Amino acid sequence: MGPISRRRFGRLALGVAGAAATSWPLQALRGQRLLVDGERLNRRLGELARFSSAEEGTTRLAYSDEDRAARAWLSDILSGLGLEVHVDRAANLIGRRRGSDPSLAPIVVGSHIDSVPAGGSYDGQVGSMGALEAIATLVDADRETRHPLELVIWANEEGGKTGSRAIAGETLPWERDIVTASGFMIGEGTKRLGGDLTDLAAARREAGSLTAYLELHIEQGFVLDRGGLDIGVVQGIVGIRRWTVTVDGFANHAGTTPMDMRQDAMVTAARIIDAVHVTARGLPGRHVATVGRLTAEPGAPNVIPGRVTFSLEIRDLAMTGIDAVFQAIRGRAEEIAAADGTTVSLEQFYESRAAPTDPRLRDIIEAEALDLGLTALRMPSGAGHDAQSVALLGPVGMIFVPSRDGISHSPLEFTEPDQITAGTNVLLRTLLAIDARGL
Numbered sequence: 001m002g003p004i005s006r007r008r009f010g011r012l013a014l015g016v017a018g019a020a021a022t023s024w025p026l027q028a029l030r031g032q033r034l035l036v037d038g039e040r041l042n043r044r045l046g047e048l049a050r051f052s053s054a055e056e057g058t059t060r061l062a063y064s065d066e067d068r069a070a071r072a073w074l075s076d077i078l079s080g081l082g083l084e085v086h087v088d089r090a091a092n093l094i095g096r097r098r099g100s101d102p103s104l105a106p107i108v109v110g111s112h113i114d115s116v117p118a119g120g121s122y123d124g125q126v127g128s129m130g131a132l133e134a135i136a137t138l139v140d141a142d143r144e145t146r147h148p149l150e151l152v153i154w155a156n157e158e159g160g161k162t163g164s165r166a167i168a169g170e171t172l173p174w175e176r177d178i179v180t181a182s183g184f185m186i187g188e189g190t191k192r193l194g195g196d197l198t199d200l201a202a203a204r205r206e207a208g209s210l211t212a213y214l215e216l217h218i219e220q221g222f223v224l225d226r227g228g229l230d231i232g233v234v235q236g237i238v239g240i241r242r243w244t245v246t247v248d249g250f251a252n253h254a255g256t257t258p259m260d261m262r263q264d265a266m267v268t269a270a271r272i273i274d275a276v277h278v279t280a281r282g283l284p285g286r287h288v289a290t291v292g293r294l295t296a297e298p299g300a301p302n303v304i305p306g307r308v309t310f311s312l313e314i315r316d317l318a319m320t321g322i323d324a325v326f327q328a329i330r331g332r333a334e335e336i337a338a339a340d341g342t343t344v345s346l347e348q349f350y351e352s353r354a355a356p357t358d359p360r361l362r363d364i365i366e367a368e369a370l371d372l373g374l375t376a377l378r379m380p381s382g383a384g385h386d387a388q389s390v391a392l393l394g395p396v397g398m399i400f401v402p403s404r405d406g407i408s409h410s411p412l413e414f415t416e417p418d419q420i421t422a423g424t425n426v427l428l429r430t431l432l433a434i435d436a437r438g439l
Contacts, residue, residue, distance in 0.1 A: 036425055062157070092167065104147045109134060123220065134424060160178070233365045249340070253304070280325060367433075372429070
């Protein structure tokens with residue numbers, strides 16, 4: 001077993017993280033409607049943060065000893081609530097509560113508990129503990145739902161959304177041999193958590209096998225925090241495409257080649273990179289375009305670069321939006337290269353399709369937030385989530401809560417306890433609305 005440490009959790013000490021977890025207007029509403037226990041929710045979030053190999057923030061890599069220990073801890077809690085607990089073939093931890101009508105497909109809630117190296121204690125973890133608290137609140141109140149309920153803790157979200165992609169039939173055989181950040185290959189790591197990806201077809205769930213999937217998550221961005229807003233109603237998860245851009249010029253001596261006789265691949269690359277920024281900002285929409293990696297050849301200080309390669313990533317809520325931005329950037333890149341006497345090629349190497357959330361779920365989430373006296377904003381998710389894969393199986397909805405200063409994947413990641421409580425109340429009430437009215 002790896003080291004599991006106790007350390008500072010955000011800005012509040014473990015054991016008291018939930019002291020400020022219920023604030024007006026939620027205090028005034030507690031006696032009138034079913035609301036979650038904010039103190040218990042934030043206390044458990046702090047307890048989960050102990051399963052880490054880092055002193056600050058959280059390092060709980062998928063398939064690691066810390067991951068296994070946290071899942072065992074959570075499994076005990078789920079069993080104590082009377083849920084039927086099992087691990088599926090993709091190593092997703094599932095707790096199921098029966099409904100009064102067994103003919104209905106389940107309402108599924110959940111998120112992930114694995115982290116990036118030297119990550120924060122909120123990404124994925126808020127949604128996981130929020131889902132737990134929502135179901136615990138129903139158990140405490142002896143409130144039976146018509147639909148069965150399933151709480152799912154997805155496996156290896158940070159390393160490629162393996163658990164959710166496997167149940168959607170998206171995991172490919174060669175992925176079993178990918179070495180993850182914990183040092184375990186996905187195939188062997190899955191077995192460490194009690195799953196088995198030997199037969200990928202057996203890991204799949206059928207389309208239509210769930211009534212709805214709901215995921216609470218921190219925003220991981222600036223919008224809610226800067227706007228002083230309580231709830232983000234996620235419109236969809238952006239699609240992503242990535243290209244390798246190659247600029248070919250002519251490598252030559254840096255001291256003897258006049259400036260007006262150069263075919264400098266680096267100069268062309270720099271101009272294209274600037275054009276990526278200018279073009280993306282100039283087009284209407286909420287897309288983003290990024291150059292994050294660059295390599296020059298031969299890479300010597302006294303040689304004009306003959307070849308430069310760099311990455312181009314474009315994200316948008318619609319794949320057609322990505323296409324439009326790419327075509328504009330490619331056209332500008334070809335113009336720049338022609339003027340510089342160089343050539344440019346763009347080769348796509350990655351795609352993650354966009355996943356819009358269900359419009360009916362957006363309406364319900366927004367209505368429940370407003371009914372609780374909270375402010376809400378409809379917004380896209382610029383980061384990937386397990387809901388992206390689950391959308392192939394049924395309607396998905398996502399609820400965002402603020403991230404302080406927009407920081408995520410960092411020990412500085414933080415969301416106020418009362419914000420976490422508010423988001424979990426929206427999750428609970430959305431679940432109950434779906435159960436009562438359907439979609």
